[in-house]
Amino acid sequence: MLATPTFTLVMTERDFLAQYDPAAFTPLAVTADVVLFTVIEGRLSLLLARRSNHPARGRLALPGVFVGALEDLDEAARRACRLKLGVDAPVRQFLSFGRVDRDPRMRIVSIGYMALLPSEQVRPLVDDDRQLATLRDEVWRGPNGRRLALPFDHDQIVAAALADLRAGLDHTGWSYRLLTERFTLRELQQVHEAIRGRPLNKPAFRKRLVESGWIEPTGAMETGRGFRPAELYRLKEEHHADR
């Protein structure tokens, strides 16, 4: 009798929650998949994990985990990084992917995340099961030099991540995650060029970024480079939350 329409009309929220049956709604599997970007030798790169299970076992793919029932989405994305790549990285959600047939096992909705790390933190991770793909002339190439072809809809996820990264380059502070705490303007320009995929004018870039309000000089200088040392800059404290 609890759920008859007549009763429902005067049901309190407390009553409703008590009789509510969660199983009445189709539950779906949800994963968090992570696109981990870095910039190596002036090129945008991403770190992929070899799958240890079917489907697509043995192939390189985006690291991902199923989201736990009591786990926030961001938390799951960070866990995917730790578990599948062995690195603790801040993550940022960008888009979700839920085509009915995107996974042969079952219906899986994937929440797309990206992580950005300086190459210093990514290089040591590379081994047989963790390999890099590199963007060159708008084409992703795998470690074998061939055009990258990821399983599931992971190629689309990577494309969407790149589009999102590019869209935010001039308005957000995300790209600073690709640099270490202190960086030169040359390194910052290389990051921008890697993301945009085209060269930038040096004086204009310097003026624009220095006057952007995002960064400040540290007073310290680069060392050990065999040429004139550049000043080291850092992201202003007030923008650390916007990274």
Next chain:
Amino acid sequence: MLATPTFTLVMTERDFLAQYDPAAFTPLAVTADVVLFTVIEGRLSLLLARRSNHPARGRLALPGVFVGALEDLDEAARRACRLKLGVDAPVRQFLSFGRVDRDPRMRIVSIGYMALLPSEQVRPLVDDDRQLATLRDEVWRGPNGRRLALPFDHDQIVAAALADLRAGLDHTGWSYRLLTERFTLRELQQVHEAIRGRPLNKPAFRKRLVESGWIEPTGAMETGRGFRPAELYRLKEEHHADR
């Protein structure tokens, strides 16, 4: 014996899929929630639906539905528009929301969508259960004129939708969904001003948009306005997919 580690090493993908148990992964409820934007009298507005069920029964909220097991995410978002607002609208996904405690019933992950419609299609929908909120000076106000306070995390979803809409204004064709097939440059400028929340320079706006490559003059003129008629423009055919 099927799933012992030893056997797993030589298991084919076919074998794996056969023994795979979907119930091994925690399933979550997934909804598609829609932020329906329109521009009315030069102000960005959104159409909310009064909830007919607990929780938050009787309050205005974003229209949403649970995603079916065999339903694409976009499909679910369109169904939410039809079911809760009575309108068939194209939708675009922008971000997902999955805080563990965002819904008192159970763990629900919401895929955030936005729909953009010209006011001509939205005005007739307004009734007791479908009401407008309006953005003014960066504050959303409900139909009662008071600051909007939506249930669940819907205020955050609306804020994220607006941020996304603004971020894409100059690079995408989304905003043309807020206009009818043919529109004047004045109407286009009003849409841009409503989204940005600040006035724009007329000659500069006209030059920029006409030379943007997105629109073309139709040759036809506006009528029945009591002043000099403006030329009607339209989105170029080649950009209809980018809306």
Next chain:
DNA sequence: TGAATAGTGTCTTTCAGACAATATTCT
């Protein structure tokens, strides 16, 4: 001293805002 990059200056082009003049339609 030479190589290599840092950092700056100048010129030009492009673009947006301010302001205003002219054009067109309806009442």
Next chain:
DNA sequence: AGAATATTGTCTGAAAGACACTATTCA
């Protein structure tokens, strides 16, 4: 004719690209 907006033109200032020059460090 007057009201109201369309459309265009001019001036100005800000910002970016092209190019080049000077500065500084290490080998």
